[in-house]
Amino acid sequence: MSALEPRRRGRRLTRAFYRRDALAVAPELLNKVLVHGDRAGRIVEVEAYRGSVDPASHAHRGPTARNRSMFGPPGLLYVYFTYGMHWCANVVCHEPGDASAVLIRALAPLRGIEHMWADRPSAKRPQDLANGPAKLCEALGIDGTFDGADLTTAAQGVTVVDVGVPPPVTPLVGPRVGIRLAADRPWRFSIPDDPHRSRPW
Numbered sequence: 001m002s003a004l005e006p007r008r009r010g011r012r013l014t015r016a017f018y019r020r021d022a023l024a025v026a027p028e029l030l031n032k033v034l035v036h037g038d039r040a041g042r043i044v045e046v047e048a049y050r051g052s053v054d055p056a057s058h059a060h061r062g063p064t065a066r067n068r069s070m071f072g073p074p075g076l077l078y079v080y081f082t083y084g085m086h087w088c089a090n091v092v093c094h095e096p097g098d099a100s101a102v103l104i105r106a107l108a109p110l111r112g113i114e115h116m117w118a119d120r121p122s123a124k125r126p127q128d129l130a131n132g133p134a135k136l137c138e139a140l141g142i143d144g145t146f147d148g149a150d151l152t153t154a155a156q157g158v159t160v161v162d163v164g165v166p167p168p169v170t171p172l173v174g175p176r177v178g179i180r181l182a183a184d185r186p187w188r189f190s191i192p193d194d195p196h197r198s199r200p201w
Contacts, residue, residue, distance in 0.1 A: 010035075010161030015152045018074035022048035022093045022100035027189045029091070029102060029160070030167040036140040036158045039115055041107025041130050043160075045190035045197045047176045049090070051099035054185075063099075069148040070099040077158055079137070079147040086134035087143050091151060091160065105188070107136045108196040115141070132198045168192065 010033055018025060026048040033040050051070070063071045069078040070092055078090040078101050090101040107130035109116055116129045116139040123129045130136035137143065142158065149156040171189045177199065190197050 010163035012152060012154060013075070013160050013162060015073065015075045018091060018093050018152075019095060020074075020093060022050050022102050023187060025091070025093045025100075026102045026187070027171050028167050029104070030171055030189060030191055031165040032167075033110065033161050033163055034089075034104060034107060034136075034140065034158075035154075035161060036142055036146075037112070039112030039140045040110045041136065041140065042110055042165075043104055043106075044108050044194045045104075045106035045188070047103040047105055047189075048187040049101050049103060050187075051094070051101075067099070070101055071097060072148065075150060075152040077142075077146055077149040077151055079142060079144055079149075081144060082134070087137040088133040089137055089142050089146075103133055104136060105133050106131045106190070106196055106198045107139070108194065109139065112140075127195045131196050 013032065026046045029043050029046050032043050034043055066080060069076050072092060073096045074093050076092040078092050079087055082088055088103060090103045092101050094100040109126065109129050117123065119138050119141060120129050120135060130139040146156055146158055149158045151159050168191050172192045173186050174188050175184050175186055176188045
């Protein structure tokens with residue numbers, strides 16, 4: 001077992017952890033573990049989206065039926081459908097009524113890997129199982145039914161836990177990808193040299 005694998009269930013992140021700006025939360029999510037049931041992966045890449053001040057955020061123009069979870073209390077999961085075929089998962093940050101969120105872009109699989117292979121038949125290598133926001137949702141079995149799930153209570157079986165591994169002191173920082181607006185803002189964070197990141201930097 002490597003030093004980055006959870007030796008225990010870990011401690012769920014509290015609502016206070018999420019009750020901050022997305023730019024503060026995002027780098028601190030690195031090396032935390034996203035859990036759904038018997039599947040889990042270490043977070044190795046994230047992107048921050050800052051609501052009304054960020055034209056790339058789904059919440060930039062205010063609440064809609066699609067993004068209503070983003071305007072709930074911090075610590076919820078915001079899951080959205082994209083390109084007519086993929087789910088992506090975000091953690092909601094900041095105070096209720098605001099709408100910051102952090103997109104989870106990539107995971108290093110830790111548990112339930114046999115189920116991940118079954119749900120990700122196109123993956124060729126272990127590092128391909130969850131090296132993208134849509135891939136990790138497939139690997140962990142997360143879809144639209146988990147939109148609005150409370151990560152702080154794990155009431156729907158999804159949570160983020162701290163297993164005692166700190167985030168990197170100096171994460172790799174760069175521009176966000178897969179967006180047109182505000183793509184140059186350096187709000188993408190990852191663990192340097194981790195092979196499970198979503199794409200080359």
